[in-house]
Amino acid sequence: MKQSVRFAVVDLETTGSSYKQGDRIIQFGCSFIQNNKVTETIEFKINPERRIAPEIEQLTGVTNEMVEKSPYFSEVAPLIAQLLDSCVFVAHNVDFDFNFLNFELEQAGYEKLQVSAIDTVILSRILLPQESAYSLQALNESMDLGLTKAHDAGEDAQATAYLLLKLINKAETLPQLTLSTLYQLAQNYPFQTDNFFDFILTKQNRAENKNHFYFEGIALKESKIIESSNYRVDKQYPQELSDKKALFENYYEVRPHQLEMMDVIHDYLISSKEEHLAMEAPSGSGKTLAYLLPALYEASEQHPVILSTYSIPLQHQLVEEDIQTLKKILPFDFSIAILKGQSHYVDLEVVVHLLRQGERDQTESVNLSKLLVWLTETNTGDLDEIINENHTHPFWKKVRSTKHHSMISSTIWAEHDFFLRSRQAASKARVIVTNHAFLAHDILSEDSILPKEGYFICDEAHHLFDYFQQVSTSEFSFYAFQNFLDQNFIEKGSFFIREQLEPANMRTKVYYQQLVSNSEYLIEESEKIQHFFTKSFNFNIEDISQGRSFQKEIQLEQLTLRTKRYLQGFSHLFLETFELFQLLLEEVLLIYPELNDESQLFIDDLYETYQRFTDYYHSYQDLNQLILNQKGSKHWISTSNHRLNDQFSIVTYQHDLFEKRIRELFKLDKLIYCSAALEGLEKYYQLYHQESTLRKIIAPSPFNYRKQTKILIPEDLLPVNAVPNKDYEEMLAHYIKMIVESTSQSILILFNSISTLENVYSLIKSDPLFDRRALFAQGIHGTRHRLIRRFRKIDQSVLLGSHSFWEGIDLPGQSLSILVVTRLPFESPQDIWHQIRSQYFTSQKDNSFYTVSLPRAKEKLKQGFGRLIRHPDDKGIMILLDDRFVYSKYSDEIQKAVPSETPIEFIADEDFSKINDFFND
Ligand SMILES: Nc1ncnc2c1ncn2[C@@H]1O[C@H](COP(=O)(O)OP(=O)(O)OP(=O)(O)O)[C@@H](O)[C@H]1O
Structure with missing residues (x-):
């Protein structure tokens, strides 16, 4: 695409979404861009020769009255064709505007537009990976595109033009390698959207951001190595009111109740008493500042602050808002690490493998492109930065980190692995911000990351024990397991035996064949078990498929003799199959000492399957306690997933794990619970510990x-x-x-x-x-x-x-x-x-x-x-x-x-x- 190109950024308002069903254009808007500037915007209404529905009138502001005297499309068609001639057509969802316009042109007896067309929705998804939504209105809200009246063709066209300029500017800063890959990935995008990347690649003097390096064919943001600093706060905690006032100046009001809370917390942190502190204070009274400020004065290399809150958005709110203000007022600097569960982080090795694989559909190409752009700007590799809550495409599951860290440590990926880096950062930070689920899991993990020595603060602490229960629970879905067997052994089985195991020894092939037949048998048995459960528990599959949930405790006595027998048989076969797979993996590793790229992919695939199989194995072991009638475990049949393909699961809750977690928590030296409601907390202390070790303080309210x-x-x-x-x-x-x-x-x-x-x-x-x-x-x-x-x-x-x-x-x-x-x-x-x-x-x-x-x-x-x-x-x-x-x-x-x-x-x-x-x- 030539650099002198003129972009015509078009937006149409129409009577409805389908030209095939007779919908027509009612307003045409177009902004022109040349040499990186919006040169002109035009807008006119068109008489659609049919009624405009009231909701469209309301949406667009274009009424029947307004268009009554406007020209018909056939009258403006030559003008439109002339305006757009030799331009590059751009629209936000180009599929709609380009096709609609061409249809109307043809109907009016004119030729379709013979110009290239590019789509700003796809480009925004890729180039603005951290946005949470990509409608023009959403982008206008976060980027200020000057749009004041949405669904007006002129305004929308102009806002899209400003968006295009921002996209061009952003693309220019990307590394050459990323741009070239984006160009290749763009080949199957609608119309000529790939030309956009060609346009950027051929630009002279691009303002490329140099803050990156290349690794295994991808560009990553250069990150600072966190050095273990000799951090020591030689500043004293501001005991006096005047000192606090001086510190707060310009940032915080002096609220006497809050200052009292701070002093109580500070006294607790420096005291040698063996007790935990519960600080109950009304919502909005400013607890965050009250605990953070004294804790930061006392934090040291050996005793960091470990701050846990109940949700991921709150983790971010703490770091991006509260802690940032404290950074401004405190007379010393401190490092912060956010710690989340491993699956929040991207696995670079998987990304590289996905890039090397040839075939992919459009969604996967867009997702991969978005990921590559984000990798040039992320410090954390935390997928929450780019995946909004509704992102359910399997791609995002694939790229999550799952490998055990010992499997990464000895490889070339270790140095740049985001999860390992987050662990490393946490080991050096003064403040570790985590969430209750992570804390609940970590406290009993053999592989624990959080230090045991430190100042533990649980914010929104009334949720903490709920998470202790949740992580003491596992879920097994027969249906999902069947799918797993089907996809990984039965479908892939014959291909692997024929293609990948060709040079292998006989034993490997026999193992694989046995694995395939075991899988078939397990699937049959699983069908039967599901059938018996469905009958015993009297729930209606139709209800479930309509998303109605069903949860009921299972008692061993409720199961028929036949169900129990099937479950026992299933257990034996499950174990046998799992062991067989382990043997196969060992055997395959032996016969592939020299790996080429392709067999490496095969091994990776087997590893991934092994990991998933292990997860199923563990959750099935938990379920198995039902048959063994193990005390302390409870089992539920649940259809709460609201997913058709996950018809029901068996949930196992292990109370002894829950209790172990609580006991570990109670061993911590310094622990502060903060919340507006801590009523239930003492009960746990009475049950598991001595009451005297919890000191509870109820802070008065600052409000009238x-x-x-x-x-x-x-x-x-x-x-x-x-x-x-x-x-x-x-x-x-x-x-x-x-x-x-x-x-x-x-x-x-x-x-x-x-x-x-x-x-x-x-x-x-x-x-x-x-x-x-x-x-x-x-x-x-x-x-x-x-x-x-x-x-x-x-x-x-x-x-x-x-x-x-x-x-x-x-x-x-x-x-x-x-x-x-x-x-x-x-x-x-x-x-x-x-x-x-x-x-x-x-x-x-x-x-x-x-x-x-x-x-x-x-x-x-x-x-x-x-x-x-x-x-x-x-x-x-x-x-x-x-x-x-x-x-x-x-x-x-x-x-x-x-x-x-x-x-x-x-x-x-x-x-x-x-x-x-x-x-x-
Ligand atoms: N001293 C202060 N001066 C001015 N604003 C303050 C002060 N202390 C806290 N705030 C602000 O008051 C609001 C409430 O504070 P915070 O979120 O810490 O309350 P909270 O007690 O934790 O409430 P909740 O239990 O609802 O989370 C925040 O907007 C915070 O920035």
Whole structure:
């Protein structure tokens, strides 16, 4: 492509998405780019000679009236053809605009456009790997493309033109090797999108970023080797108020309660007492600063701070926000490492192998290209940087790191392996930020990474023991195992025997043949077992395929003699097959001493299969405890995966592993739990340790809840447990619309279940109220991260969220003033974890409703309420659409979830219009 090329960036608005079904163009927009500048933008409307549907009028702002006097397409066709002549056609989803336009041109008796076309959606996916969404609006939000009126052809075309310029600039900075590979991978992209890379490659004086090096055919970002520093803080912790004030200046307010928390934590860290500290303080009171600041003053090479929180987004929030501010105010520097489970990191060796393989489809090419661009900019190799929550393509599973570190250490990959590097960084960092799942796993691992000596801080600690339970659990799916056998032994089997094992000895072939026939037999047996289970547990496959979940505990007595016999037979055959595979692997390694590239791929494949087989083996061993009637293990049949191809799994929970983990945790020298709700914690200490070793401190609140907050409960609510779901959802929709109508504040609406959220969203989304208010729903409008960002940014928006939206998110000031709780957050009694906890505490002779269900609902409600007030100047109303809060036998107890000073009022429908008065007082 010539450097003097003129890009015509086009956007069309149409009556609908299908020209084949008679849809027509109603607006044409085009921006021209030459010599790296947008030179001109034109826009005009076109009479489509048919009615424009109201929703299209609403979406595009182009009405029937507007186009009545506009020219027909046949009249503007020569102009369009002339404008686009000898340009390169560019569009955001070029498939749509290019084909639509060509169809209309042909219909009008003109020739199709004889120009190249390139697509900015694909280019954005590749060149902007860290974006979480690629619609023009999403990119405009994060990159500021100047788009103020989306779905206006002129504005969209211009925004796409600015996007193209940014893409060109970004591509220019890439290493030559990466660009050449991208060009090769682009060969099967739609239209001539590959020409874009040719255009960049032939540019003179590219502004290539030199901060990279080449390794095994890929370009990686040059990373700093973390040296073990002689870090020592010779600064003393600021004991005096004046010292703290001086430190906080320009960054933090002086909040007396917070300073007290800090001093308590500091005293604890330097004391020699053998105890753990539980710091319960209201949400939003500023716990993060209160524990981090003293801990950083005390951290040393031998005693780093190990900070664990409950989710990955919170891990990032801590590092990217809280710790960054502390870096600015503290008079010393400190190193930080984020530590996550191994599968979060990319496996470079797999990437290189995938690149060397010839055949791939378009999705794989785009994903691989995106990965290569990201490798030139990532310091961490943490795939969370590029994979948003909805990324389910198998490609992303393939490139995750899974090999045991001992298998990598002795290879050429060791030096650049991201997981090994993260371990190394953690061993040298002053602050290790991890998550509860990692901590729970690591604490009992033979291969533990986290130091045992250090200052352990568990934030959102009320979740910690849930993770201890979860990692003491495994899951075995017969269906997934069948697939594994089918794909790896039966399908690949004959090919391997014929092609790869050709030079092999007879024994290897016999092993493989035996493996194939064992697999066939295992699949047959597995089918039967699934059948018996399905019958014994009386669940309906149709329900499952429709995503309805089913979870039930399995008792050995419930299984028929036949099922038990089949399970035993299956176990023997499973073991035999696993051993056979180990023999085969050993044999293959012996006969391939000199590896060429191809046989190396074969061996890698076998290794990967071995690893997956080992995982199945372990989870099956756990399941096997069912037949052995092993004490301490519990088994559930579960269809909670909501996946057709995973019809049911057997979940095994091992209580002894859970207890071992707890005991290990209790051995730690310095451990601080922080949360707004630590009610359940002492119970564990009473059960597993001596009570005296936990010191609990309840920090007072810095907020004036009487003035700052209020709870409203509508007078005429339907009883949530006594009405059909549909009526309940309609009631929610009714109140939500009323609330949205009566206030211009931003509103967060919390649900207990995703399906209720989705149904209520469907009921309200088309209401004209949302023509002027942004409405976002979890699972529908992008990732959690993005939803929160948009909610914070857009005034008066309404956000529907469940689960993780109840806690952790920081929405200070105006970004949240009204919180709607649709239902008291009791866990579903069906939930496996709920059942485990209930049974556990019931076996301790407690009533599980009062020891498990209610405290947990209180904890969650407390967290939800905590979203409202994040600052002494904030004001917020919680509207509760569940009157069990006041009319139930446990109402006194559940009300303790909110501060006692918060006024609770009933509200009649006609008084909703006065909600706003609270904010004006
Ligand atoms: N001294 C301070 N001055 C100004 N802002 C502060 C101060 N301390 C904390 N904040 C801010 O107050 C908000 C709440 O702080 P933080 O997230 O630490 O609360 P928290 O107690 O951990 O709440 P939650 O339990 O809900 O997570 C954050 O936006 C934080 O930056």
